[in-house]
Amino acid sequence: RLNTWESLTTGIAQQAKGVIAPKEKTPFITFVLGGPGSGKGTQCIKIVETFGFAHLSAGDLLRREIASKSADGAMILNTIKEGKIVPSQVTVKLIQKEMELSDNHKFLIDGFPRTEENRVSFEQILSEWQSQIGVEPNVVLFFDCPEEEMVKRVLNRNEGRVDDNLETIKKRLTVFQALSLPVINYYSEKGKLYTIKAIGTEDEIFEQVRPIFAAFETVG
Numbered sequence: 001r002l003n004t005w006e007s008l009t010t011g012i013a014q015q016a017k018g019v020i021a022p023k024e025k026t027p028f029i030t031f032v033l034g035g036p037g038s039g040k041g042t043q044c045i046k047i048v049e050t051f052g053f054a055h056l057s058a059g060d061l062l063r064r065e066i067a068s069k070s071a072d073g074a075m076i077l078n079t080i081k082e083g084k085i086v087p088s089q090v091t092v093k094l095i096q097k098e099m100e101l102s103d104n105h106k107f108l109i110d111g112f113p114r115t116e117e118n119r120v121s122f123e124q125i126l127s128e129w130q131s132q133i134g135v136e137p138n139v140v141l142f143f144d145c146p147e148e149e150m151v152k153r154v155l156n157r158n159e160g161r162v163d164d165n166l167e168t169i170k171k172r173l174t175v176f177q178a179l180s181l182p183v184i185n186y187y188s189e190k191g192k193l194y195t196i197k198a199i200g201t202e203d204e205i206f207e208q209v210r211p212i213f214a215a216f217e218t219v220g
């Protein structure tokens with residue numbers, strides 16, 4: 001049988017030829033974007049519970065590389081400590097591998113793409129895989145949260161992350177404004193962006209998220 005990655009690329013080729021891919025195999029890709037501490041991971045857990053997605057957090061995959069002392073581990077650690085963005089080929093490779101291994105066809109890709117370079121790299125690997133067709137996510141969620149609230153949440157997170165300190169948070173916020181907002185604007189212009197007001201309780205925020213995915217389930 002086709003694995004998800006094969007069916008993903010086959011699906012793209014079939015769509016290009018005007019052939020409809022089998023419904024259960026068509027991949028559904030959601031990018032989850034927002035500043036540091038905006039609540040992406042927290043809401044992803046709820047989306048997984050309610051809608052059965054596979055959750056791929058780019059940050060978690062990078063932290064796993066650090067923990068496993070892989071060849072890129074030291075570079076990734078330094079980059080994260082500095083609040084900067086890891087080169088796209090490293091991150092995209094990790095995401096691609098997880099997608100290949102997954103039996104699911106619905107993906108929540110959390111914290112990615114963080115830059116235009118991330119975005120283009122992801123499209124490139126898909127188009128290199130088969131034919132010259134790029135791929136777009138089905139949904140892009142943007143958790144829009146005031147900076148003051150994001151700083152407060154990150155400083156209270158208490159998960160032992162090396163980047164949860166005031167100095168690194170300031171750098172991450174600057175990087176978010178400079179490099180991630182253009183990606184968010186790109187998807188807004190493409191009509192793919194769903195902006196969530198990321199203040200209030202976790203449940204209140206999820207009630208803004210729920211109808212987005214519920215609508216796709218109905219359309220089927």
Ligand SMILES: Nc1ncnc2c1ncn2[C@@H]1O[C@H](COP(=O)(O)OP(=O)(O)OP(=O)(O)O)[C@@H](O)[C@H]1O
Nearest residue numbers: 035036037038039040041042153154157200201202
């Ligand atoms: N609505 C909320 N109100 C208050 N605290 C929240 C809310 N949502 C999440 N939090 C808390 O804020 C912290 C950051 O949330 P989370 O880890 O989900 O953010 P994130 O967007 O994934 O951040 P990062 O980009 O740094 O990974 C966590 O400690 C989480 O429990």
Ligand SMILES: Nc1ccn([C@H]2C[C@H](O)[C@@H](COP(=O)(O)O)O2)c(=O)n1
Nearest residue numbers: 058059060080084085086111112114
């Ligand atoms: N696409 C990505 C995602 C994450 N990183 C690095 C830099 C981030 O500050 C850090 C933590 O990510 P988070 O858990 O907050 O999503 O990981 C990156 O370089 N590229």
Ligand SMILES: [Mg+2]
Nearest residue numbers: 040041059111
């Ligand atoms: Mg997170």
